[in-house]
Amino acid sequence: MSDMRRLEAINLREYDIRGVVGNGFNAEDYRSIGRGFGSVIVEKVGADETPTVAVGYDGRLSSPALSNALCAGLMAAGVNVINGGMGPTPMLYFAAHVLATDGGMMVTGSHNPSDWNGIKMLLCSNSFFGDDIQALGDRIAAGAFTEGVGSIKEYSIFSRYIERILEDFDPGIELKVAWDPGNGASGEVIENLVKRLPGQHFLINEKIDGTFPAHHPDPTVEKNLVQLKELVRVNGCDLGIGFDGDGDRIGIIDSKGRVLWGDQLMILFAREILKESPGAPIITEVKASKAFFDEVLKAGGDPVMWAAGHSLIKSKMLEMQAPLAGEMSGHIFFADKYYGYDDAIYAALRLLSILGNTNQSIADMQDALPKLMSTPELRFECAEDRKFRVIEEVKLRLANITDIKVHDIDGVRVETQDGWWLLRASNTQAVLVVRCESSNEEGLSRLKATVKEQLVASGINLPADFYLGL
Numbered sequence: 335m336s337d338m339r340r341l342e343a344i345n346l347r348e349y350d351i352r353g354v355v356g357n358g359f360n361a362e363d364y365r366s367i368g369r370g371f372g373s374v375i376v377e378k379v380g381a382d383e384t385p386t387v388a389v390g391y392d393g394r395l396s397s398p399a400l401s402n403a404l405c406a407g408l409m410a411a412g413v414n415v416i417n418g419g420m421g422p423t424p425m426l427y428f429a430a431h432v433l434a435t436d437g438g439m440m441v442t443g444s445h446n447p448s449d450w451n452g453i454k455m456l457l458c459s460n461s462f463f464g465d466d467i468q469a470l471g472d473r474i475a476a477g478a479f480t481e482g483v484g485s486i487k488e489y490s491i492f493s494r495y496i497e498r499i500l501e502d503f504d505p506g507i508e509l510k511v512a513w514d515p516g517n518g519a520s521g522e523v524i525e526n527l528v529k530r531l532p533g534q535h536f537l538i539n540e541k542i543d544g545t546f547p548a549h550h551p552d553p554t555v556e557k558n559l560v561q562l563k564e565l566v567r568v569n570g571c572d573l574g575i576g577f578d579g580d581g582d583r584i585g586i587i588d589s590k591g592r593v594l595w596g597d598q599l600m601i602l603f604a605r606e607i608l609k610e611s612p613g614a615p616i617i618t619e620v621k622a623s624k625a626f627f628d629e630v631l632k633a634g635g636d637p638v639m640w641a642a643g644h645s646l647i648k649s650k651m652l653e654m655q656a657p658l659a660g661e662m663s664g665h666i667f668f669a670d671k672y673y674g675y676d677d678a679i680y681a682a683l684r685l686l687s688i689l690g691n692t693n694q695s696i697a698d699m700q701d702a703l704p705k706l707m708s709t710p711e712l713r714f715e716c717a718e719d720r721k722f723r724v725i726e727e728v729k730l731r732l733a734n735i736t737d738i739k740v741h742d743i744d745g746v747r748v749e750t751q752d753g754w755w756l757l758r759a760s761n762t763q764a765v766l767v768v769r770c771e772s773s774n775e776e777g778l779s780r781l782k783a784t785v786k787e788q789l790v791a792s793g794i795n796l797p798a799d800f801y802l803g804l
């Protein structure tokens with residue numbers, strides 16, 4: 335049987351493969367992707383050895399069948415599959431690391447709606463992304479596959495994973511914690527993990543259910559945190575912890591029901607890690623608050639601004655040997671004692687270790703963070719062939735202005751006397767993203783006016799209410 339297929343361009347994204355399951359994206363595509371990725375691995379490892387790939391899948395209804403098709407494709411390319419079954423994405427990453435496989439493939443739609451699915455890939459423990467994914471699409475379209483007969487072995491990494499998560503946990507004082515895995519793939523792990531923790535634990539939506547009956551499994555959107563906030567309030571918890579659909583993104587609520595965003599959470603982790611590794615680089619993305627850069631510097635670290643996207647952040651982290659990196663979206667990467675991938679369950683226990691060993695509550699810590707005024711991340715459509723050009727035009731116009739600092743690692747982040755503003759192009763959608771931050775209202779208004787000026791100068795005319803929001 336030939337697995338030659340042309341994958342829809344929309345499914346091959348910058349960081350992973352993703353799409354709505356149906357005619358344009360189905361089990362046959364998964365078989366082809368397995369065969370294509372398997373061929374990449376066989377060619378890399380060489381013909382003398384049969385390579386191994388760890389496979390896992392999330393709790394979506396479509397995931398078991400798609401995972402089977404993927405495994406069949408891998409075996410047809412000559413790869414031995416270690417099938418870890420259902421669980422969160424970081425558990426699959428863990429399996430790939432500790433079993434030292436040649437690759438890892440996770441069938442997951444992450445935080446997307448229930449009719450979506452996708453694949454996250456590791457090649458010899460490194461992210462497989464960007465040009466790698468485009469080249470994989472070309473290989474599949476051309477049918478350039480290796481031939482072989484691989485085997486498949488079921489392997490449960492579940493207990494070993496839980497033991498590893500607990501290894502770096504330092505309990506201290508007992509805490510009251512609310513947990514919401516959002517019916518995502520981390521539910522079973524959380525349920526078992528909290529039985530091993532001191533203190534009181536309140537769980538909701540721990541049953542894995544791919545229809546996500548309670549709420550959308552994305553803890554970075556406030557409306558998905560309503561239940562968790564209520565659980566914290568009713569039980570007088572010290573904090574609430576939410577996870578996305580596949581457990582690689584975390585969301586935190588303090589005892590007063592306030593969200594701690596990814597960059598704020600990173601400050602708490604950075605302070606802790608910098609005690610052991612003074613001067614270490616701590617990496618975040620261009621969307622992060624100035625507070626992150628100031629606080630990391632104050633804690634004796636070297637704050638590094640890098641391009642958004644978890645694969646890009648992970649690669650930079652490896653290059654700089656950074657002990658910690660993170661994104662606004664709640665992907666937090668620990669490499670001081672852990673393996674440098676984004677594991678929200680591990681991050682949760684690192685946070686509990688910090689809180690258990692200080693007399694400050696997370697609400698106190700939140701109160702002590704610098705108060706800045708910012709807009710949310712605002713997105714608007716801009717044609718695919720235009721979005722990067724707009725950024726270039728803005729850069730050119732800014733070149734003549736003297737009293738500003740421009741960071742152009744990913745779009746433009748412009749520091750002025752008033753604070754900063756950001757304009758960047760999404761890597762995955764025909765969308766431009768804007769954000770501004772200042773210490774005061776007047777400053778924020780001036781930043782917003784500057785952004786508007788720049789957009790208008792590039793012929794982008796957005797409705798007036800966009801600028802109200804901005």
Ligand SMILES: [Zn+2]
Binds near residue numbers: 444445578579580583
């Ligand atoms: Zn995710």
